[in-house]
Amino acid sequence: MGDAEQHQASDGGSAAASEAQTPAQLLQRQYRVLLHALQTGHPVIYQQRQRFIHTLSFHSSGGGVEADVYLAGQPDTIPPMEITLDPNYRKDYAFK
Numbered sequence: 001m002g003d004a005e006q007h008q009a010s011d012g013g014s015a016a017a018s019e020a021q022t023p024a025q026l027l028q029r030q031y032r033v034l035l036h037a038l039q040t041g042h043p044v045i046y047q048q049r050q051r052f053i054h055t056l057s058f059h060s061s062g063g064g065v066e067a068d069v070y071l072a073g074q075p076d077t078i079p080p081m082e083i084t085l086d087p088n089y090r091k092d093y094a095f096k
Contacts, residue, residue: 024064030080031058031067043086046071046078050086 021029037044038053045051055070068077 027080028065030083031065033085034067034069034080034083037085043089044071045084045086046074046082051083053083 034044034053034056036042038056041052043050043052051071051073053069054072054074055068057068058065059068060066067080069080069083070076071078071083
């Protein structure tokens with residue numbers, strides 16, 4: 001086995017294989033993104049409108065973790081995968 005092949009084997013295979021994530025991993029990443037948005041006041045996009053996360057709560061469910069997301073001005077929970085970070089938000093503009 002050559003050096004390149006050993007390196008790929010040691011890091012779990014090719015780059016394409018390491019980028020493929022399970023649905024559970026994608027959901028966990030989304031939870032981290034939403035938590036960061038809440039902590040930093042980063043706006044999110046829901047139904048093509050800029051919003052802010054009001055409440056984010058985590059609870060265990062069947063051996064996994066689920067999240068309830070409430071947006072400012074929304075009385076109902078929002079599915080976490082329907083929320084994205086606002087790509088147009090620039091933190092350096094916020095305090096000028």
